[in-house]
Amino acid sequence: LPFVMDFLHRNGVLIIQNLQKDYRACYNFLNFMSKVGEPRNIFSIYFPLWFQLNQTVGTKMIWVAVIGDWFNLILKWILFGHRPYWWVQETQIYPNHSSPCLEQFPTTCETGPGSPSGHAMGSSCVWYVMVTAALSHTVTPVEKFSITLHRLTWSCLWSLYWLIQISVCISRVFIATHFPHQVILGVIGGMLVAEAFEHTPGIQTATLSMYLKTNLFLFLFALGFYLLLRLLNIDLLWSVPIAKKWCANPDWIHIDTTPFAGLVRNLGVLFGLGFAINSEMFLMSCRGENSCKPSFRLLCATTSLATLQLYHFIEIPTQQEHLFYVLSFCKSASIPLAVVALIPYCIHMLMKPSEKKI
Incomplete structure (x- = not known):
């Protein structure tokens, strides 16, 4: 196994060097594609749009993203994957300390283990949900022209899916x-999680109790796994000091890339969705008389998107790690609460007076 990993790492470094040499001019595009796969965009862009378009798909998207990222965390802790920017400095396979020079960027210095890729896994599972949802709304072909159109739509959507995944990778x-093998593993893992939720219809009728129990299970399992390995003298946060040591710029190290930061963010989102879907505001607005009106859905989607973009300006203090986790949980929980309950309810109440006047 060490021989295989050294082989993958060494060849991966060669691929990275060639990419940085040949595609340096495409940095802006590649940086944009990296942000396309960023887990936070799932909650601030994809989810608000899809939830107002189709509540079933929006709900499934949150579950897939949260469970997929949770599995990603557990796999990272099991696989102990190195990241290229520090591996070339730590490895002993290069003679006379002649380690290759890899260029670093502001988004390079992530602090968690590298395998599998969280960006690739999150992007593949969420886009898988979107593509399958879009295809499920196409009419079952009967005529020859309809069959051809259906096949063309299927080919275009899946081609778009793979184009996005390859670009993110x-x-x-x-x-x-x-490394290349880490992003490939991430894409496969994301597709498997998304496909599993295609056969899990129970999430659409999940009660608040179910959401709370799921949240508690995910947290306790991750915490228990972490403490168990600590008792075995295995430090699951081994990558953080290495990342800080070899990052070219200390300002590029962010606490929100640590393993527990992602866990807290995801638990907050699922917690907030559970409360929002089981709230009176949701029942009155998104399940009320206005829910079928295109104008209501359009207003909810645009207002949600605009509101969530303001979230980027809310900076959480990072001086105290425990306080950061608490505030991060609250901020994440407020996202689905705003999108699912608060914003639709406010728009619903604003639309009522005009209806009464008419």
């Missing part, structure tokens, strides 16, 4: 955050 390899 290349971007993560280009900035020396992941």
